[in-house]
Amino acid sequence: MTDYTIVSKFRNKQQVDLLVRKLQEKGKTCYNFSEKPGDPKNPDAHPEEQMKVLEATDDFLNNEMFQAYFRKDLEGLKNAQKVILLLPAGTSAHIEAGIAYGLNKPLILIGEPEKPETLYLIFKERYTTIDEFLETI
Numbered sequence: 001m002t003d004y005t006i007v008s009k010f011r012n013k014q015q016v017d018l019l020v021r022k023l024q025e026k027g028k029t030c031y032n033f034s035e036k037p038g039d040p041k042n043p044d045a046h047p048e049e050q051m052k053v054l055e056a057t058d059d060f061l062n063n064e065m066f067q068a069y070f071r072k073d074l075e076g077l078k079n080a081q082k083v084i085l086l087l088p089a090g091t092s093a094h095i096e097a098g099i100a101y102g103l104n105k106p107l108i109l110i111g112e113p114e115k116p117e118t119l120y121l122i123f124k125e126r127y128t129t130i131d132e133f134l135e136t137i
Contacts, residue, residue, distance in 0.1 A: 003028040005080035005100075007093040010038050013047040016086060019110070019130050026137050031076030036069055080105060085123070087111025097122065108133065
């Protein structure tokens with residue numbers, strides 16, 4: 001069991017890694033989806049370049065790496081006490097937030113939504129910045 005799972009865009013990796021590091025400094029444990037490279041052949045490439053490779057994958061529904069990442073991310077959600085959606089976030093991260101809600105996980109939103117959406121009400125805690133959230137721990 002981890003204290004938190006963080007969901008966001010892989011392109012937001014720098015902010016995700018920052019949040020993970022700051023939580024660990026406070027003695028918290030996190031599942032960090034962005035530890036898995038988007039491009040295993042070039043794991044140190046910029047997140048944008050890694051995502052271009054990932055998004056160009058043919059037959060992604062049957063791809064072994066995609067299936068392994070799916071299982072690992074789902075376990076990260078199941079094993080977390082709380083789930084943080086760090087904006088900006090894409091479709092996958094929002095789907096993960098919905099799964100976490102269905103699993104009755106407390107949800108935390110960090111960042112400003114692009115536009116009003118009623119379903120952002122699933123987040124019981126909302127913070128504008130990472131630092132504002134960290135002040136509560």
